[in-house]
Structures are given as C-alpha cells and as structure tokens.
Amino acid sequence: MAFRRIVDKETLDKRIAELSVSSFLxxxxxxxxxxxxxxxxxxxxxxxxxxxxxxxxxxxxxxxxxxxxxxxxxxxxxxxxxxxxxxxxxxxxxxxxxxxxxxxxxxxxxxxxxxxxxxxxxxxxxxxxxxxxxxxxxxxxxxxxxxxxxxxxxxxxxxxxxxxxxxxxxxxxxxxxxxxxxxxxxxxxxxxxxxxxxxxxPGREPSVKAVPMxxxxxxxxxxxxxxxxxxxxxxxxxxxxxxxxxxxxxxxxxxxxxxxxxxxxxxxxxxxxxxxxxxxxxxxxxxxxxxxxxxxxxxxxxxxxxxxxxxxxxxxxxxxxxxxxxxxxxxxxxxxxxxxxxxxxxxxxxxxxxxxxxxxxxxxxxxxxxxxxxxxxxxxxxxxxxxxxxxxxxxxxxxxTKMDEEDGADEEDGPESPSSGEGPQANHPTPFKDRCKEVAEEYGLTPRETEVMMLFAKGRTSARIQEELVLSRGTVTTHLQHIYQKMDVHTKQEFLDKIERK
CATH class of the missing domain: 1.20.1250.20 (MFS general substrate transporter like domains)
Incomplete structure (x- = not known):
C-alpha cells in the first residue's frame, strides 16, 4: 500500500525509454x-x-x-x-x-x-x-x-x-x-x-487559438x-x-x-x-x-x-x-x-x-x-x-472557460448528424467514418481527438463520452475545446456542417 502511487516497472521503463539527449539539452x-x-x-x-x-x-x-x-x-x-x-x-x-x-x-x-x-x-x-x-x-x-x-x-x-x-x-x-x-x-x-x-x-498565427475565459x-x-x-x-x-x-x-x-x-x-x-x-x-x-x-x-x-x-x-x-x-x-x-x-x-x-x-x-x-x-x-x-x-x-x-461542452448535445436522444444513430451507423458505417477521418486529417486532430469527435458527432453527451472512452470530465472537455479550435467552429451546428460537407 505504501507504494501504490508509484508506477510499475514496465511503465517506468517506458518513460525512461522515451527520454533522449534532447529531453535534457x-x-x-x-x-x-x-x-x-x-x-x-x-x-x-x-x-x-x-x-x-x-x-x-x-x-x-x-x-x-x-x-x-x-x-x-x-x-x-x-x-x-x-x-x-x-x-x-x-x-x-x-x-x-x-x-x-x-x-x-x-x-x-x-x-x-x-x-x-x-x-x-x-x-x-x-x-x-x-x-x-x-x-x-x-x-x-x-x-x-x-x-x-x-x-x-x-x-x-x-x-x-x-x-x-x-x-x-x-x-x-x-x-x-x-x-x-x-x-x-x-x-x-x-x-x-x-x-x-x-x-x-509578424503574420504567424498560433496553431490553436486561446479559449475565452x-x-x-x-x-x-x-x-x-x-x-x-x-x-x-x-x-x-x-x-x-x-x-x-x-x-x-x-x-x-x-x-x-x-x-x-x-x-x-x-x-x-x-x-x-x-x-x-x-x-x-x-x-x-x-x-x-x-x-x-x-x-x-x-x-x-x-x-x-x-x-x-x-x-x-x-x-x-x-x-x-x-x-x-x-x-x-x-x-x-x-x-x-x-x-x-x-x-x-x-x-x-x-x-x-x-x-x-x-x-x-x-x-x-x-x-x-x-x-x-x-x-x-x-x-x-x-x-x-x-x-x-x-x-x-x-x-x-x-x-x-466559457465554452459550453454540452452545446447542442444536452439531450441524449436529441438531433444527431445525418449519418448518426445506431441503426444507420450499423448499416452504413463506412461513409460516416470516412468523413470523420477526412476531417481529422484535414485539421490535424490526434487519434484520441478523432474518437471524441466521432462520438460527439453521433450525438453523445460529454458524460457518455467519458463512459465509453474511460476519460475524466476535464479530459473530454479539453479534447472538445481542441477540436473546436482546430476546426475553427464555435457551435455544434457549425461542427456538424463541416462533417456533412464531406
């Protein structure tokens, strides 16, 4: 119990292996x-x-x-x-x-x-x-x-x-x-x-814009x-x-x-x-x-x-x-x-x-x-x-932070994207996933951000995304903020429109 807050040897070895000379110089x-x-x-x-x-x-x-x-x-x-x-x-x-x-x-x-x-x-x-x-x-x-x-x-x-x-x-x-x-x-x-x-x-824009606070x-x-x-x-x-x-x-x-x-x-x-x-x-x-x-x-x-x-x-x-x-x-x-x-x-x-x-x-x-x-x-x-x-x-x-993490997704069974829904998703998985992957590649989303984006586009609330991906509330909110910033959108409707246009 005294060492429960210390990582196991495998994790420690992995962290050490990730270090290089540039980590220190x-x-x-x-x-x-x-x-x-x-x-x-x-x-x-x-x-x-x-x-x-x-x-x-x-x-x-x-x-x-x-x-x-x-x-x-x-x-x-x-x-x-x-x-x-x-x-x-x-x-x-x-x-x-x-x-x-x-x-x-x-x-x-x-x-x-x-x-x-x-x-x-x-x-x-x-x-x-x-x-x-x-x-x-x-x-x-x-x-x-x-x-x-x-x-x-x-x-x-x-x-x-x-x-x-x-x-x-x-x-x-x-x-x-x-x-x-x-x-x-x-x-x-x-x-x-x-x-x-x-x-x-001069003329150089930050890769991710600052979130209002x-x-x-x-x-x-x-x-x-x-x-x-x-x-x-x-x-x-x-x-x-x-x-x-x-x-x-x-x-x-x-x-x-x-x-x-x-x-x-x-x-x-x-x-x-x-x-x-x-x-x-x-x-x-x-x-x-x-x-x-x-x-x-x-x-x-x-x-x-x-x-x-x-x-x-x-x-x-x-x-x-x-x-x-x-x-x-x-x-x-x-x-x-x-x-x-x-x-x-x-x-x-x-x-x-x-x-x-x-x-x-x-x-x-x-x-x-x-x-x-x-x-x-x-x-x-x-x-x-x-x-x-x-x-x-x-x-x-x-x-x-002023972003509404539940914007447009307050209701679990509310409106979803045209390709969302469990039935359509099961019958036609490829077009929806392809559109999401194209958007992710275009805007430089990370693999985890892509997962969050796909669930959010399907109408999942933040709470459901936490459960499905085993993430904390803060982590999900941070990913959603990154997605909104990278895609340069401010509402869920703008977010869905960009996916739909694909």
Missing amino acids: NARILGFAFQRAWVFLLFLGAASSTFTLTGEAIPPQVYMISSITLCCVLFAAAMREEWFLRFNTHPIRRWMGPVLTVLGTLCAFLMFTTHIPMELTGLLCGILTGLGSGIIDLGYGEIYRNVPPDDTHIEIPVATFYAACIYATMMLMPPAATFMVAMVLPLASAYVYLTVNHVWE QVSEFTWRIGACAFLVGTADSLIRQIYMHINHIAPMDFYQPGMILSCLVMMTLLVGYHLLAKDGTTRAMYKFVMFIMAFFILLLPVLAGTSVKDGTFALISYNCFNVIIWMVLAETSYTYRLSSMVVFGVGWGMVTLGVACGQIVSTWVVGAIEFTPQAVSLAALVCTLMVLWSYLFILREDDMIDI
Missing part, C-alpha cells in the same frame, strides 16, 4: 536557462557584491523598483492582451525586451561610478530590467504554452540547474567578466524565443496561490539569513548548484515515478518539501550552518513548480499565455516583493527568541499549505 532549455541565469546574476550576484564595477551591492530599493515594474508589465499584458500582441509583433519592437534588459544591466554595472548620480542609474536599472525581463518571461510563457507537460516537467528543472551552474561559475570571475556575461544572456535568450521558436513573429475568477484563484507561496518563501529566507547572521554571498553562492541539483532530482524523479504526474499532484509534493524546510528553521537557528542550501532547495522548487503549473494550465486548457503567465508570474513577483517588505519590518521590529522563530515558521508553513486550496482543479477550469 535543446534550444528551449538553453534559452530559458540563459534567462534564469541572468536573474540569478543580476539580483543574487548583486546582493553578493560581485556584479557592479566597484564591487558594492545594489541597494534593495532597486530590486523593489524592478519587481514592481515587472508586475506592471505582466499585469498589463494580461489585461491588454490584444494591444500587447500588436505591439510585440512589430519586426523591430519584438527585440525591445532584450534591449531594455541589456540597458538595465549596464545601469547596474555603472551604478556606483562618480560620473553618474547613483539615484538616476538605480532608478533606470530597476525600470529597464523590470520592463525587459517581463517581456522575455512572457515570451517563454508563449513557448511553453505549446509544449506538452511531459516535456515541460523535465525541461524547466533542468534549465534551472543549468542556470545555477552559470551563476556559480560567474561568481568566481571578476565583476567585469560577470557583467559581460550578464549583457549577453538576455540577447541569447531572446534569440531562442524570437528566432528559433518564432514567438510573436473568466479572467477575474482565474486571477483570484491562481493569484492567491502564487502570492501566498511567494510571500512565505521570501519572508522565511530573510528571517533565516538574519537569525543566523548569514551574509548574502555566504547564503547564495555555496549552495546554489547543490540546491538546484537536489531540486532537479526530486522533480524529475517524481515525474518518472509517480502514477499521477500532473502538476497539481507535483505541487502537493513541492509544498510538502517547502513546509519541511521551513519547519527546519527553528532547528537550525543559531547553529553553525552558514550557507543557504536548505532554504535554496525550497526557493528553487517553488519557482520551478509555479512555472510548471502555469505552463501545464495554459497548454492543457489552451488558455492565453499572456493571461496565465501575466497573472500567475505577476502574483509570484508581487508576493516575493511583499515578503521582502514584511521581512524588513519584522527583522527590525521583533527580537527573534526561539518562540518568535517558531511562530514565524508556523505562519509561513500555514501560508504554504493554504496555497494548495487555491490550486485549480479540472472542474474549476471547466467553469472558468
């Missing part, structure tokens, strides 16, 4: 790794005083300005999706994200020079990096909207590990070398999503989840560093590679071994890991443990799982990446920024006795556990 992975490495270098590296020309740490106010600007970009993209797409499909403006990021990086490097006021370079650094990195994040959101979850579950952890390796290597180099790498990383990352993957390319309900659910976890993670990290008197360099630099290696092993291992490999199940697993390390805080308080390996495992698991949840949600339900990543990643950023503000106040106002440390750990653990209540289930996503 491809353009998408490298591009995303470059972007995450830039984040590590600019903020973690700057906090470690190894990035600026003079070796001084960038003030925390610059980080807050960048975070707030990033939130504004992400939320604006979610609310004004059509305008944002028109803006970014311009041949020149497509490159605005990496260009702004590079300019912001240059301002960070020159922040403490005597020729330019630090206030001006700090402000420009925060605004430009927030604007640029937000656009790049949305670009990779669009990429992973079209990547199957089985690939995403491996690629995102692996890319984060590569980013940690780049970060740790650059921390051993002089500031000038770190600066040069940080200038190149956004450009290399942008080359991948703009040139290799053709994101926002209730943005307010989605924002509340996914936003609350991301905000709670982001706040708890940021708060507990700052408290951990304060009570153990750990300098930023000692916290981030030694443990980054090891923590990412542990994170990658845990998440990729879970993906291969677990029967339920959805991100919802994986999210529960990650929340357990985060709660475990948060509860270690009172145990480690005042000890000789001076690096942040334990806390960084939690930090990296949190960042990776949120990205995976957003990617799987947008892929499975064919939602707009602008809305999903704009709201989701924006709330994560807002939560981390709020955690930074709260922790600054808490550290200055409270004396951390053993009781206070235990209380802080308890509060952060509860926030992490509460976040699971807001994770969207299949039924929630069905309610949020």
Whole structure:
C-alpha cells in the first residue's frame, strides 16, 4: 500500500525509454536557462557584491523598483492582451525586451561610478530590467504554452540547474567578466524565443487559438496561490539569513548548484515515478518539501550552518513548480499565455516583493527568541499549505472557460448528424467514418481527438463520452475545446456542417 502511487516497472521503463539527449539539452532549455541565469546574476550576484564595477551591492530599493515594474508589465499584458500582441509583433519592437534588459544591466554595472548620480542609474536599472525581463518571461510563457507537460516537467528543472551552474561559475570571475556575461544572456535568450521558436513573429498565427475565459475568477484563484507561496518563501529566507547572521554571498553562492541539483532530482524523479504526474499532484509534493524546510528553521537557528542550501532547495522548487503549473494550465486548457503567465508570474513577483517588505519590518521590529522563530515558521508553513486550496482543479477550469461542452448535445436522444444513430451507423458505417477521418486529417486532430469527435458527432453527451472512452470530465472537455479550435467552429451546428460537407 505504501507504494501504490508509484508506477510499475514496465511503465517506468517506458518513460525512461522515451527520454533522449534532447529531453535534457535543446534550444528551449538553453534559452530559458540563459534567462534564469541572468536573474540569478543580476539580483543574487548583486546582493553578493560581485556584479557592479566597484564591487558594492545594489541597494534593495532597486530590486523593489524592478519587481514592481515587472508586475506592471505582466499585469498589463494580461489585461491588454490584444494591444500587447500588436505591439510585440512589430519586426523591430519584438527585440525591445532584450534591449531594455541589456540597458538595465549596464545601469547596474555603472551604478556606483562618480560620473553618474547613483539615484538616476538605480532608478533606470530597476525600470529597464523590470520592463525587459517581463517581456522575455512572457515570451517563454508563449513557448511553453505549446509544449506538452511531459516535456515541460523535465525541461524547466533542468534549465534551472543549468542556470545555477552559470551563476556559480560567474561568481568566481571578476565583476567585469560577470557583467559581460550578464549583457549577453538576455540577447541569447531572446534569440531562442524570437528566432528559433518564432514567438510573436509578424503574420504567424498560433496553431490553436486561446479559449475565452473568466479572467477575474482565474486571477483570484491562481493569484492567491502564487502570492501566498511567494510571500512565505521570501519572508522565511530573510528571517533565516538574519537569525543566523548569514551574509548574502555566504547564503547564495555555496549552495546554489547543490540546491538546484537536489531540486532537479526530486522533480524529475517524481515525474518518472509517480502514477499521477500532473502538476497539481507535483505541487502537493513541492509544498510538502517547502513546509519541511521551513519547519527546519527553528532547528537550525543559531547553529553553525552558514550557507543557504536548505532554504535554496525550497526557493528553487517553488519557482520551478509555479512555472510548471502555469505552463501545464495554459497548454492543457489552451488558455492565453499572456493571461496565465501575466497573472500567475505577476502574483509570484508581487508576493516575493511583499515578503521582502514584511521581512524588513519584522527583522527590525521583533527580537527573534526561539518562540518568535517558531511562530514565524508556523505562519509561513500555514501560508504554504493554504496555497494548495487555491490550486485549480479540472472542474474549476471547466467553469472558468466559457465554452459550453454540452452545446447542442444536452439531450441524449436529441438531433444527431445525418449519418448518426445506431441503426444507420450499423448499416452504413463506412461513409460516416470516412468523413470523420477526412476531417481529422484535414485539421490535424490526434487519434484520441478523432474518437471524441466521432462520438460527439453521433450525438453523445460529454458524460457518455467519458463512459465509453474511460476519460475524466476535464479530459473530454479539453479534447472538445481542441477540436473546436482546430476546426475553427464555435457551435455544434457549425461542427456538424463541416462533417456533412464531406
């Protein structure tokens, strides 16, 4: 019974056999790794005083300005999706994200020079990096909207590990070398999503259009989840560093590679071994890991443990799982990446920024006795556990999306297609099946989508399709959404007309 959630050996062997070198090394992975490495270098590296020309740490106010600007970009993209797409499909403006990021990086490097006021370079650094990195994040959101979850579950952890390796290597180099790498990383990352993957390319339409959705309900659910976890993670990290008197360099630099290696092993291992490999199940697993390390805080308080390996495992698991949840949600339900990543990643950023503000106040106002440390750990653990209540289930996503899965098929014995019905189907099976197969080939339907299409055309309701194909309600709804989108129809009558014309 203890191992009932683990796959059998045959399934495990099959999953491993499906892996290849490209599962761990491809353009998408490298591009995303470059972007995450830039984040590590600019903020973690700057906090470690190894990035600026003079070796001084960038003030925390610059980080807050960048975070707030990033939130504004992400939320604006979610609310004004059509305008944002028109803006970014311009041949020149497509490159605005990496260009702004590079300019912001240059301002960070020159922040403490005597020729330019630090206030001006700090402000420009925060605004430009927030604007640029937000656009790049949305670009990779669009990429992973079209990547199957089985690939995403491996690629995102692996890319984060590569980013940690780049970060740790650059921390051993002089500031000038770190600066040069940080200038190149956004450009290399942008080359991948703009040139290799053709994101926002003028005249290029997505293979499957986004499904309309209730943005307010989605924002509340996914936003609350991301905000709670982001706040708890940021708060507990700052408290951990304060009570153990750990300098930023000692916290981030030694443990980054090891923590990412542990994170990658845990998440990729879970993906291969677990029967339920959805991100919802994986999210529960990650929340357990985060709660475990948060509860270690009172145990480690005042000890000789001076690096942040334990806390960084939690930090990296949190960042990776949120990205995976957003990617799987947008892929499975064919939602707009602008809305999903704009709201989701924006709330994560807002939560981390709020955690930074709260922790600054808490550290200055409270004396951390053993009781206070235990209380802080308890509060952060509860926030992490509460976040699971807001994770969207299949039924929630069905309610949020506006497509009526039963359109025209509310009655089991209602009107069917001209070739439907058990009697005619039995006497003349070939013409109907041939028409369905022609439609499936014309619009690129998968074998499973073809099965669902044939039953739906015969007048089966969603409930009957679930029974006949042994599928969940959410899976059937997702297949129907894909069919409607690929066939470019909006009602069942339009759907039947296209089959009848064959």
